[in-house]
Amino acid sequence: MTTLVARPAPLTLTLPVSGMSCASCAGRVEKALRAVNGVADANVNLATEQVTVSLDIQGRTDELVQAIKRAGYDVPETTLDLSIGGMTCASCVARVEKALLKVAGVEAVEVNLATERAHVVSHGVNEDALIAAVSKAGYEASVCSEDAETVPAARDWQKWMLLASVLLTLPLILPMLLAAFGAGDWMLPAWWQWLLATPVQFACGARFYKAGWRALKAGAGNMDLLVALGTSAAYGLSVYQLFANVSHAGHTMHLYFEASAAVITLVLLGKWLETRAKRQTTAAIRALQALRPATARVRKDGVEKEVPAAQLRVGDIVIVRAGERIAADGRILEGNTHVDESLLTGESLPLAKGIGDSVTGGAVNAEGLIAVEATAVGKQSQLAHIISLVENAQAQKAPIQRLVDKVSAIFVPVVLGLALLTLLGWGLFGHDWEHAILNAVAVLVIACPCALGLATPTAIMAGTGVAAKRGILIKDAEALEVAHDVRVIAFDKTGTLTAGKPTLVAIECNGEEHNTALAIAAAVQAGSSHPLGSAVVREAQALALKLPLASEVKVEAGRGIRATVEGRKVVIGSPRWMSELHVSLGALSAKATHLQAEGRTVSWMADVSGTPRVIALLAFGDEPRAEAVAAIHALTARGITSVLVTGDHASSATAIAQRLGISEVRAEILPADKAAIVTELRQKYGTVAMVGDGINDAPALVAADVGFAMGGGTDVAMQAAGVTLMRSDPRLVADAIDISQRTWRKIHQNLFWAFIYNIIGIPLAAAGMLDPVIAGAAMALSSVSVVSNALLLKRWRGSAMNREKQ
Numbered sequence: 001m002t003t004l005v006a007r008p009a010p011l012t013l014t015l016p017v018s019g020m021s022c023a024s025c026a027g028r029v030e031k032a033l034r035a036v037n038g039v040a041d042a043n044v045n046l047a048t049e050q051v052t053v054s055l056d057i058q059g060r061t062d063e064l065v066q067a068i069k070r071a072g073y074d075v076p077e078t079t080l081d082l083s084i085g086g087m088t089c090a091s092c093v094a095r096v097e098k099a100l101l102k103v104a105g106v107e108a109v110e111v112n113l114a115t116e117r118a119h120v121v122s123h124g125v126n127e128d129a130l131i132a133a134v135s136k137a138g139y140e141a142s143v144c145s146e147d148a149e150t151v152p153a154a155r156d157w158q159k160w161m162l163l164a165s166v167l168l169t170l171p172l173i174l175p176m177l178l179a180a181f182g183a184g185d186w187m188l189p190a191w192w193q194w195l196l197a198t199p200v201q202f203a204c205g206a207r208f209y210k211a212g213w214r215a216l217k218a219g220a221g222n223m224d225l226l227v228a229l230g231t232s233a234a235y236g237l238s239v240y241q242l243f244a245n246v247s248h249a250g251h252t253m254h255l256y257f258e259a260s261a262a263v264i265t266l267v268l269l270g271k272w273l274e275t276r277a278k279r280q281t282t283a284a285i286r287a288l289q290a291l292r293p294a295t296a297r298v299r300k301d302g303v304e305k306e307v308p309a310a311q312l313r314v315g316d317i318v319i320v321r322a323g324e325r326i327a328a329d330g331r332i333l334e335g336n337t338h339v340d341e342s343l344l345t346g347e348s349l350p351l352a353k354g355i356g357d358s359v360t361g362g363a364v365n366a367e368g369l370i371a372v373e374a375t376a377v378g379k380q381s382q383l384a385h386i387i388s389l390v391e392n393a394q395a396q397k398a399p400i401q402r403l404v405d406k407v408s409a410i411f412v413p414v415v416l417g418l419a420l421l422t423l424l425g426w427g428l429f430g431h432d433w434e435h436a437i438l439n440a441v442a443v444l445v446i447a448c449p450c451a452l453g454l455a456t457p458t459a460i461m462a463g464t465g466v467a468a469k470r471g472i473l474i475k476d477a478e479a480l481e482v483a484h485d486v487r488v489i490a491f492d493k494t495g496t497l498t499a500g501k502p503t504l505v506a507i508e509c510n511g512e513e514h515n516t517a518l519a520i521a522a523a524v525q526a527g528s529s530h531p532l533g534s535a536v537v538r539e540a541q542a543l544a545l546k547l548p549l550a551s552e553v554k555v556e557a558g559r560g561i562r563a564t565v566e567g568r569k570v571v572i573g574s575p576r577w578m579s580e581l582h583v584s585l586g587a588l589s590a591k592a593t594h595l596q597a598e599g600r601t602v603s604w605m606a607d608v609s610g611t612p613r614v615i616a617l618l619a620f621g622d623e624p625r626a627e628a629v630a631a632i633h634a635l636t637a638r639g640i641t642s643v644l645v646t647g648d649h650a651s652s653a654t655a656i657a658q659r660l661g662i663s664e665v666r667a668e669i670l671p672a673d674k675a676a677i678v679t680e681l682r683q684k685y686g687t688v689a690m691v692g693d694g695i696n697d698a699p700a701l702v703a704a705d706v707g708f709a710m711g712g713g714t715d716v717a718m719q720a721a722g723v724t725l726m727r728s729d730p731r732l733v734a735d736a737i738d739i740s741q742r743t744w745r746k747i748h749q750n751l752f753w754a755f756i757y758n759i760i761g762i763p764l765a766a767a768g769m770l771d772p773v774i775a776g777a778a779m780a781l782s783s784v785s786v787v788s789n790a791l792l793l794k795r796w797r798g799s800a801m802n803r804e805k806q
Helices: 023-034 061-070 090-101 127-136 156-180 190-204 206-217 223-247 257-281 283-289 382-395 399-428 433-446 450-469 477-483 514-525 531-542 575-580 588-597 628-637 650-660 671-685 695-703 715-720 731-766 772-795 799-805
Strands: 011-016 039-045 050-055 078-085 106-112 117-122 140-143 295-300 303-308 317-320 329-334 337-340 351-353 370-376 472-474 488-491 503-509 550-556 560-565 568-573 601-607 613-621 641-645 664-666 688-692 706-710 723-725
Touching: 011 061, 023 039, 023 050, 023 061, 061 106, 078 127, 090 106, 090 117, 090 127, 090 206, 117 127, 127 140, 156 190, 156 257, 190 206, 190 223, 190 257, 206 223, 223 257, 223 399, 223 433, 257 433, 257 772, 283 382, 382 450, 382 472, 399 433, 399 450, 399 731, 433 731, 433 772, 450 472, 450 477, 450 731, 450 772, 472 477, 472 731, 477 706, 477 731, 488 671, 503 514, 503 531, 503 588, 514 531, 514 550, 514 560, 514 568, 514 601, 514 613, 531 613, 568 575, 575 601, 588 601, 588 613, 588 650, 628 641, 628 650, 628 731, 641 650, 641 671, 650 664, 671 688, 671 695, 688 695, 688 731, 695 706, 723 731, 731 772, 731 799
Parallel strands: 488 641, 488 688, 641 664, 688 706, 706 723
Antiparallel strands: 011 050, 039 050, 078 117, 078 140, 106 117, 295 303, 295 317, 317 370, 329 370, 337 351, 472 723, 503 613, 550 560, 560 568, 568 601, 601 613
């Protein structure tokens, strides 16, 4: 007899593919995928740029992605944030993550108990599949809307259930409280106790049964299961004693309805307080979201009309009156004002703005009427970018949290085992089963993993939130964790420790007339965005010089710029480049040495048409920022070494370093070599940070353990760095390290308290020394204390802010 085995239906997976342009591309992708083990078929849709893959077995998505990449195409990653309902403890977090990771196409998942969100990175996974996976695991899920609050508000039903539970429980515990003050030993009639405790157990405590049942169906445990089992045991024992007394007249009853009701009430109170406290940890996000004006006044064809801010488009002319918030990033076309950007940058004083100046959406127009041309709206605005950075940092897990999650995953099963041992131990070795049940209940109730799940994310949320209010944007939790251990900081010079607005202070010529040499230099630099080049052009414009025509202009990274001016091949750049081009500096060399000793930056201009010949020496002055000395001193006081890393000449760099109090200098460094300097410093000192503001700093910012980008710098630098300083104030570097260290301490304190409750409480409960009511109070207190401790970070102000107020 032949047994027929049903073949499982093939798994179908749809992946996005970028880079395809024709049918042959589709054929290559299909061929590459069909060669992967377990792939039954693959079909590409060029119109949608997607490939549908049929798998005979549960294949690994990364194998499919690699096959597509080997064929020369890419599979874009998509990210999605889900709002998760029903999570109560760290074990819930682990279960939701596990459920989402099982969905084919999901690459990474981070679930945050404090924000009740899941951040999912996948390759073309439909949101419905993710929501279904969460639902199957026993939780609720929905796609987060753009304006959704990070932590849901305390629901009315939660408040009313708590109130009902308190009113019904008070009569049950009142005799116990009065007895403690010598008011005699009395209690409510047994049936009254049952009538009061039953709605608390099954109505107010229904959430524990529902969530606990979902956990059981998913083959796991959570806080709700522990509470449901513990209170049900106390309630069930009391019901048994009640009915046993009915059939045995004269039997003395020992009822524990007050224990089960009090535990449920205390846990509900703890969750309510916890929800309120968690909302405070996300106050920074809500404050930033509140900066978005709902409407904007737009001028079109001479007519002003109020429209929803969401309808603004780049190029619109927005009219902003005094006291109103600016609705979009833009450039002032009309009017002069002062703009308050304190909630965006932490800047304490309003900034003067006039025609041509840029303004940021969300800032307040302090005076007068201005017309602003919108240059960035919606998700492209700086405010949206700030909100996104803060949300991402608060949603991500610090490396230490991953270890906590592993502990939490096995915590509930271990507690259930300990409760069973407590029950059997007390019941079998000389004590009655009544006390055995109560002691087991105390073990179940005291051992709540809530505090473990909240210890790290609440501290990170509070730390990143308060940092954002002070103008420090921390990109991710890892940057926050690493920054506390920084031992050395490499500083770029221009634009970071100096104002970044150099001026041409001297020009020494070699056979050329002064204005002629300046005009040639300005012609070469006219198309350059380099600060030194801009200084040359400004000086030529101030003298109203007529510039010759420059052609074949080419920037040589880290060296300078070359061009052809009136038939002459002219180069402007560093002394190193002059040496490479065999340009003799002649008598100007001594003058250059003198200027560099004064801290001036020297560039050379040479004619390399035939025999290389120096034309002129250009000396630039760029004064240190007023806050730079205080910034270096603050870091030194923390035991952190500061190193100046610059492409400038050693003499100039050393002069600036001495003025700032920096003893270690790395000068004449090409942009490509800055990353190597970071590696060298790491080997010498340990954890290294890099502070910069330019495109040439990006490789070093990435190479460092943590990168700090100055807010006035380039977008490339900000993308590469782990921390963005919204004000061009180097004192914020010390502040960022300070809040990192404080947050790190809070994480350790929280984990200590989360573990100490259980380390002390579980043995006491197992030994019969802890009443279930006290156990319930301790469990509720553990979660509230952890969140409250994290909220102490909100009092942090930062040294830079404090100095400005003094």
